[in-house]
Amino acid sequence: MGYTGKAILGFFGKLRPDQITVTDCRGYAARRAAEGKAIGSVHTELGHLRSALRWATKTGVIERTPHIERPPKPASNVKPMSDDQLRALIDGCSAPHVRLAVILLIATGARVGAILDLTWDRIHFETGIIDLRLPDGVTRKGRAVVPMNRMARVALEEAYNARLTDYVVEWAGRRVKSIRTGYQAAMARAGLSDIHIHQIRHTVAVKMLQAGRPLVEVSQFLGHSNTQITEKTYARFMPERFAAAAEILDLSGFNEPERTSQNRRK
Template sequence: MPDISIGRLRGGFCVYWDDPASGKRRRYQLEARTRAEAEAEGRDRYLRESRPTGGLTVAGIWAAYIDHLGTKPTATTMGHTGKAVLPQFGELRPEQVTVQDCRSYRGARVAPGRSLGSVHTELGHLRSALRWAFKMGLIERAPHIELPPKPESDVRPMGDAEIRALIDGCGAPHIRLAVILLVATGGRVGAILDLTWQRVDFERGVIDLRLPDGVTRKGRAVVPMNRMARSALQSAYQARLTDHVVEWAGKRVRSIRTGYRAALERAQLQDVNIHQIRHSVAVRMLTAGQPIEAVSQYLGHSNIQITRKVYARFLPEHLAGAADILNFDLAAARPAQVR
């Protein structure tokens, strides 16, 4: 994004910048009524006015979309996925992208061992960027981006003994606290590391995993504080040095990867990634008889269909009644004869 500026014009806002081609200043009246609205509208106006005569390329749209996302986590992720997507699609204009291009990309990525889930994410980012460009009026239409089917999760839920061993295997206090909160809330590791004391309410007994500015793409929930979590949080609160719940040496913790790996070694657990804790929480609640609606809310899912898709396979007993209806054997149908 160039050095554009927001100013005042005829009682409203305007955007202006110096045209590198002509050296002249270009200025446009905006419809925005607040400074924040003007900043966003000004960026979009620049993109429309500075489009190359041959049309925007995918690479240009990709960069503009990342800029539009600002500090949202997706912007960072797209910085990584772009390294795979742009070599094949970057120089194309949107109207040149075909379904066959998507299929060729899928084949090229899967052949060396890339998972379908990763390819789904990469092409999903491409689709999002092109749809945004269409919405902003930067292109006349967004091409169809064919995504590979998203594979079902193959994550194995952990057993009770494994979870207890994992907690006992945590060496440093901040690793133990983080793992306990992961188990007690079913939250993602990012949500736990983002958690501040301001969002821990001991009086009401709730933990608010949501970010106040709502920038995260993944759903987060407000969950009750169970006995295990309360005990760990109260101990940490007495020793706190920062606003963040999970801290170490007076600083916020950005990653627990090393400490978590060490805990797995002490617990003698293999092939247990940290996201398995969230799956284990969901499966444990469901198998204990909790309604799937409650579990969906606990996990922060945007709708219950997400929860059903991922976890319904862990509840085959729900179909037991339906299976009984399909007993067609004569022995079951005939009443027993008394002699």
């Protein structure tokens, strides 16, 4: 919200909430598109504005939430990363805190914010559990409790022995609030391009589904509030679900009896 707020306030900041019109929303979308922003990003930014205004109405700051028109959200065209790309990305991380963050992103399928919020009191080495939930439960996006795989355990144990703060991802004795620069540098070293960090989360989901894990299991692992969200986002990566239905429509042998009788006459 803070990051997208810079763009939102630059356009809407001088307006009172009751002054915002559909024309303003369309003007904002047009400007961001002209600046090279993807429609999906514009959709998200206007969604953040709408969420803030709804909160303001709920808490009595304003009387009414204005209608915030958003461009239709495009269908996801994100492609999952290959195992080789994931390994190359890890190897490309020169800073220990960036490497740890990337490993945890891959091992948990969590969002970046959840990893950077993670504190050591929610890392349970004895039971092998990583609790991504915030203690007060205040977060707009769902967070899960996930098992710790071997890759994550090795990285976490190394970081725990060198810890200087309560935060799992730290640098020079301070909490890390962003790994944007380090991630981009790792991408360059790995020879990768045009792979947003959130693509790691998509990759985790696709790998699990393609390995045959149940949709409900993947949904809970990702911290989705319901399986409909998971299905809507990743159904195209599960074509095998419809294999039996496709067989019903198989007419490849439709003319075979006729051909067989013709061969007999010959």
